[in-house]
Amino acid sequence: MVIFLSKFSFLYCVLLRTSDIIYLQGSDFMRLKKSKSKNSVSYSVIEDYTLNGKRTTRIVETLGNLEQIKIKAKDKDPTVWLQEYVKLLNEKAKEDKEKILIRLSQEGKANLNEQVLFNGGYLFLQKIYYDLGINNICNSIADKYQFHYDLNKILSNLIYSRIIYPSSKLKTLEVSKNFLEQPNFTYNDILRSLEVLSKESDFIQSELYKNSLKYSKRNDKVLFYDCTNYYFEIEEEDDFRKYGKSKEHRPNPIVGMGLFLDGDGIPLSFDVFEGNKSEQLTLKPLEEKIIKDFNNPMFVVCTDAGLSSTANRKFNNKNNRKFVTTQSLKQLKQFLKDWSLDLSKGWHLSGSDKTYDISKLRENEELINKFYDKIFYKERWIKENGIEQRLIITFSPKYQEYQRHIRESQINRALKIIEKNPQKIKSNNENDPKRFIDIISTTKYGEIAEKNNYFLNQEKIKEEEKYDGLYGVCTNLEDGVEEIIKINKRRWEIEESFRIMKSEFKARPVYLSREDRIKAHFLTCFLSLVIFRYLEKKINEKYTVLEIIDTLKNYNFKEFKGYGYSYTYTPTEITKCLNYIFNIDTSVEIISYKKMKKFFKETKN
Numbered sequence: 001m002v003i004f005l006s007k008f009s010f011l012y013c014v015l016l017r018t019s020d021i022i023y024l025q026g027s028d029f030m031r032l033k034k035s036k037s038k039n040s041v042s043y044s045v046i047e048d049y050t051l052n053g054k055r056t057t058r059i060v061e062t063l064g065n066l067e068q069i070k071i072k073a074k075d076k077d078p079t080v081w082l083q084e085y086v087k088l089l090n091e092k093a094k095e096d097k098e099k100i101l102i103r104l105s106q107e108g109k110a111n112l113n114e115q116v117l118f119n120g121g122y123l124f125l126q127k128i129y130y131d132l133g134i135n136n137i138c139n140s141i142a143d144k145y146q147f148h149y150d151l152n153k154i155l156s157n158l159i160y161s162r163i164i165y166p167s168s169k170l171k172t173l174e175v176s177k178n179f180l181e182q183p184n185f186t187y188n189d190i191l192r193s194l195e196v197l198s199k200e201s202d203f204i205q206s207e208l209y210k211n212s213l214k215y216s217k218r219n220d221k222v223l224f225y226d227c228t229n230y231y232f233e234i235e236e237e238d239d240f241r242k243y244g245k246s247k248e249h250r251p252n253p254i255v256g257m258g259l260f261l262d263g264d265g266i267p268l269s270f271d272v273f274e275g276n277k278s279e280q281l282t283l284k285p286l287e288e289k290i291i292k293d294f295n296n297p298m299f300v301v302c303t304d305a306g307l308s309s310t311a312n313r314k315f316n317n318k319n320n321r322k323f324v325t326t327q328s329l330k331q332l333k334q335f336l337k338d339w340s341l342d343l344s345k346g347w348h349l350s351g352s353d354k355t356y357d358i359s360k361l362r363e364n365e366e367l368i369n370k371f372y373d374k375i376f377y378k379e380r381w382i383k384e385n386g387i388e389q390r391l392i393i394t395f396s397p398k399y400q401e402y403q404r405h406i407r408e409s410q411i412n413r414a415l416k417i418i419e420k421n422p423q424k425i426k427s428n429n430e431n432d433p434k435r436f437i438d439i440i441s442t443t444k445y446g447e448i449a450e451k452n453n454y455f456l457n458q459e460k461i462k463e464e465e466k467y468d469g470l471y472g473v474c475t476n477l478e479d480g481v482e483e484i485i486k487i488n489k490r491r492w493e494i495e496e497s498f499r500i501m502k503s504e505f506k507a508r509p510v511y512l513s514r515e516d517r518i519k520a521h522f523l524t525c526f527l528s529l530v531i532f533r534y535l536e537k538k539i540n541e542k543y544t545v546l547e548i549i550d551t552l553k554n555y556n557f558k559e560f561k562g563y564g565y566s567y568t569y570t571p572t573e574i575t576k577c578l579n580y581i582f583n584i585d586t587s588v589e590i591i592s593y594k595k596m597k598k599f600f601k602e603t604k605n
């Protein structure tokens with residue numbers, strides 16, 4: 001079978017089972033070959049190419065015998081025509097526009113264990129990796145330690161694999177072989193590098209921050225902080241992996257992670273700590289590191305209520321630092337709680353001097369619909385534990401409806417527990433449906449009952465209804481309420497970042513036991529998140545996390561030995577967007593080795 005293909009043709013063929021479609025590249029040099037037989041002389045165009053490191057030749061096109069060439073040459077001298085034709089082919093080859101001759105056989109067999117499919121999605125991540133200068137950071141570390149393995153290659157592959165093929169460190173070595181550029185390290189090299197990465201984690205974060213300022217403008221005047229933890233599938237704790245309050249309610253030892261994001265949702269810094277350490281104690285040390293290593297002494301820190309201790313507020317109430325933190329209304333002093341729950345007076349809307357009585361918004365459907373997307377607020381300055389701060393209370397009909405919907409679902413679950421499985425009612429937390437269930441274990445005469453009676457506590461339900469739609473924030477900022485609400489609303493980004501690391505990046509389970517290697521593992525997760533967030537920004541956050549990752553994972557190419565690569569991914573709006581933004585156009589029918597190497601080089605500039 002013979003196929004002619006052009007790199008700029010939009011024909012895309014698929015030959016099933018009996019043969020594959022093949023696209024051939026142009027060579028650096030094509031020339032004529034004359035073959036003599038007993039009765040005639042025939043001509044063909046041949047080219048040089050390299051296969052498995054050896055130079056050889058192949059036929060590009062069979063031109064026929066002299067009589068056939070005369071027909072093609074028409075009025076020209078056949079010798080002149082041949083020379084001009086070969087020259088034209090070489091010129092087209094230089095422009096990557098030549099049509100290429102391919103010979104296929106339906107009897108051709110696949111070579112055992114020969115890899116032909118490779119992933120190129122990592123190229124977009126690689127471009128950001130090098131633009132952020134992480135390779136230079138690795139080179140600085142390598143100069144310091146004088147080891148012989150390629151730290152830059154190892155770290156980059158750990159990051160690309162964490163995003164595209166998340167797996168254990170041992171498996172990472174195998175999946176790295178899916179990339180167009182092959183790994184040049186061993187599993188033992190990975191383990192050695194983890195020890196070094198752990199030691200140099202602070203240096204890497206500090207240098208990355210400095211490099212990122214050259215890469216793009218950073219909104220580092222507002223920082224978001226939160227904590228999560230990761231469980232380990234072990235039974236006994238050690239010096240680092242400790243029993244603590246697991247976010248997943250797992251009865252396993254855990255380690256905690258504190259993470260700072262900047263005002264645009266780009267990760268700024270992180271730390272990993274023992275699983276039994278209070279999260280409230282982790283904020284100050286990491287902030288001090290940012291102030292020192294990042295030379296960033298003035299910023300606003302936004303946290304949730306769990307991290308808003310008095311000590312943390314005081315720390316961010318000096319040296320021009322500020323805080324915005326969620327305030328639990330239930331934990332306010334009684335007079336402040338009463339003021340917060342009073343819906344009849346003192347409420348405002350942004351941009352208006354009027355005050356509102358919003359008590360009727362509780363039940364009036366017409367008013368709820370009218371003000372559904374509005375946020376009312378009231379505020380006052382308070383002095384608590386030696387700190388002067390603004391207490392801002394907001395009310396949103398939309399948030400009220402959301403809370404009612406959640407509680408209704410919890411009440412229904414509580415009723416099912418009473419009906420089907422009351423023995424499960426033991427302990428509960430503030431968000432557990434069982435908090436609405438009460439137990440009577442005595443008769444009306446005060447005697448011990450033979451059987452427990454379970455019922456819904458209506459008083460507790462009514463008490464919670466008082467807080468529907470209300471939300472509290474404390475801050476020492478003097479900015480407009482609308483700006484403070486806007487800052488606090490963006491806390492969802494840090495929660496999403498934790499979700500990405502746990503779900504898409506599969507940061508857990510962790511198949512490591514040494515503390516230094518565990519810390520290095522989370523460093524690679526942190527760096528992966530940084531690069532992925534920048535990738536999202538580059539494509540304008542138009543696509544979901546899963547859509548982007550699936551696109552990178554399926555951005556594959558088939559190699560035709562000695563010739564080049566052909567794309568096998570399905571062209572979509574995302575691939576088109578990525579190709580355009582990164583100037584890596586792989587949607588042509590054939591990409592020569594020379595062209596692909598150019599892409600490699602461009603992503604590392």
